Amino acid sequence: MTDPTLGAVLKAHATGPHADGIAVRYGDVGVTWRELSQRSDAQAAELRNEGVRADDFVGIALPNCIAHHEWSLAAWKAGATPCILSARLHPAELADFIALAKPRVLVRPADTPLDGVAVLAADIPLRRVDTAHLPDFAARNWKAIASGGSSGRPKLIVDHGPARLTPKVRALIDLAGMPTGGVMMSPGPLHHNAGFLFCSLGIVSRTTVVGMERFDAERCLALIDQHKIEWLFLVPTMMHRIWCLPEAIRRRYDLSSLKRVLHMAAACPAWLKRAWIDWLGAERIFEGYAATEVPGTLITGTEWLRKPGSVGRVQADGITVRHADGQLCAPGEIGEIFFPPAAAERFHYIGAQPRLDSERRLSLGDMGYLDADSYLFLADRRTDLIIRGGANIYPAEIEAALVEYPGVASAVVIGLPCDEFGHRIHALVEPLSEARINTEELDAFIRRRLASYKCPESYELTTLPLRDESGKVRRGALREERLRWLQEGIPFARQVPRDIC
Numbered sequence: 001m002t003d004p005t006l007g008a009v010l011k012a013h014a015t016g017p018h019a020d021g022i023a024v025r026y027g028d029v030g031v032t033w034r035e036l037s038q039r040s041d042a043q044a045a046e047l048r049n050e051g052v053r054a055d056d057f058v059g060i061a062l063p064n065c066i067a068h069h070e071w072s073l074a075a076w077k078a079g080a081t082p083c084i085l086s087a088r089l090h091p092a093e094l095a096d097f098i099a100l101a102k103p104r105v106l107v108r109p110a111d112t113p114l115d116g117v118a119v120l121a122a123d124i125p126l127r128r129v130d131t132a133h134l135p136d137f138a139a140r141n142w143k144a145i146a147s148g149g150s151s152g153r154p155k156l157i158v159d160h161g162p163a164r165l166t167p168k169v170r171a172l173i174d175l176a177g178m179p180t181g182g183v184m185m186s187p188g189p190l191h192h193n194a195g196f197l198f199c200s201l202g203i204v205s206r207t208t209v210v211g212m213e214r215f216d217a218e219r220c221l222a223l224i225d226q227h228k229i230e231w232l233f234l235v236p237t238m239m240h241r242i243w244c245l246p247e248a249i250r251r252r253y254d255l256s257s258l259k260r261v262l263h264m265a266a267a268c269p270a271w272l273k274r275a276w277i278d279w280l281g282a283e284r285i286f287e288g289y290a291a292t293e294v295p296g297t298l299i300t301g302t303e304w305l306r307k308p309g310s311v312g313r314v315q316a317d318g319i320t321v322r323h324a325d326g327q328l329c330a331p332g333e334i335g336e337i338f339f340p341p342a343a344a345e346r347f348h349y350i351g352a353q354p355r356l357d358s359e360r361r362l363s364l365g366d367m368g369y370l371d372a373d374s375y376l377f378l379a380d381r382r383t384d385l386i387i388r389g390g391a392n393i394y395p396a397e398i399e400a401a402l403v404e405y406p407g408v409a410s411a412v413v414i415g416l417p418c419d420e421f422g423h424r425i426h427a428l429v430e431p432l433s434e435a436r437i438n439t440e441e442l443d444a445f446i447r448r449r450l451a452s453y454k455c456p457e458s459y460e461l462t463t464l465p466l467r468d469e470s471g472k473v474r475r476g477a478l479r480e481e482r483l484r485w486l487q488e489g490i491p492f493a494r495q496v497p498r499d500i501c
Helices: 006-015 033-049 068-077 090-101 167-176 193-204 217-227 236-243 270-280 302-307 341-345 396-404 439-447 475-487
Strands: 023-026 029-034 058-059 080-082 104-109 116-121 143-147 157-158 183-185 208-209 231-234 260-263 283-291 295-299 310-313 320-322 335-339 347-350 362-370 374-380 386-388 391-393 408-418 420-433 456-462
Touching: 006 033, 006 068, 006 193, 023 033, 023 068, 029 033, 029 068, 033 068, 058 090, 058 193, 068 080, 068 193, 090 143, 090 157, 183 193, 183 217, 193 208, 193 231, 208 217, 217 236, 231 236, 236 270, 236 408, 260 295, 260 374, 270 283, 270 302, 270 396, 283 302, 283 310, 283 456, 295 302, 302 310, 341 362, 374 396, 386 408, 386 420, 391 396, 396 408, 396 420, 408 475, 439 456
Parallel strands: 023 208, 058 080, 058 104, 080 143, 104 116, 183 208, 183 231, 231 260, 260 283, 420 456
Antiparallel strands: 023 029, 143 157, 157 347, 283 295, 295 310, 310 374, 320 335, 335 362, 362 374, 386 391, 408 420
8 A cells, every 4th residue: 555645644644533633723813624635726726827846846945934834735645755945044045045056936925036947926815726636645755954064064964754654754753752642842943954844743743733833832732731731842043942931921821731742953061951850840851863864862761861872772673883994982081973875865055065085984073982781872073073182172061061051042162273282262141131241250250160271262243143943053154254353353252261171
């Protein structure tokens, strides 16, 4: 029996006993399963009228909204692959991605022309269509996600899974713990893989999706209370902003409906993870390690208490940690993380090449180690590593200590040139709104938590957001900007004297 197409799955939801239940909700506006199917049918017809055919890319550059989900479904129903782009891209960046993807059509908030592609406005008037004329065809690749990567150069990550409800998709739904017939929320941007993936899995599994146009910590808690959210995806930045709310505000909302809080996409400081476990209970907290390219590991809160800091146990034929010469690292020894050769068959890049070793094992540039029980622990990204006086320094460890300080919303650590040691550690600190941070007191706080050679030698307070809504940071761009400032003699940092460096 052929696996049903994603379009056929939605039609089944729209004609079954739950057809008039809410499928997707943003704010006070919700659409039923029947309405979602009808609207995406009409949008698919518009795409076909624009010349979209089997396996074409349909660019979707929309903010978080109901229309984002509708047009993604429409692309699948038209036999195409939704190519997910940020609605906030600078025109030059958008043009770069269009040149890479070559989509047949670009859906954006307005029908502003763009060279090289036909443009459809998301809110175009829709006509009634005869769905019998729509193909029940599944594109070979069910999604293509735009990424700037750590280098900032544009690339597309194209998933090799077809737009069908395959056994792999069913297994992913089960692994994620999607509450079929229940309610989920993923408040991050839909142009990032995690948000798009989990919301899509929710729709496929007939789970009501509650969205947020933009993340707000207290509003997130209010929506959980109001809609009795059962499944929630957060990134550590969101977890930190929620935790920084006054306790009286956090206790104002009923979170008893939550059955699973899944977090991933960035390193979560151990103190923050433990705070959430103490707050909601270990049985409700899950952590994943994965990437747009490949799945990875999953760990429960209960396991994490036994293995603090781990992101899960690896299978015998799965992830390995290796030295630069390709040899396996001993337990506890930090090296580069490699996925098995089969991982490289799950996707392809447009605009980049995967990093493969001689055995075609895949690296995403992450560093970490395995313990004696095969539990994986992350250190940092290979490209973020700071080598100072011969010592390897991992920015994530320092950043975790910085955001533990009261009043710090986010922190990013980079290495800047140092004649004596090669690099010096520079910390960019974003205060919470209304917070006043004394860098000398912050430095004293850090020195009580880290070895002296890991402590920042300069601090920079900034009101500009250091990370986006998904917790991602353009570390290379921040470093290049400060290197330019150093060259031009522009002051930007407060130096901290060190007795031991």
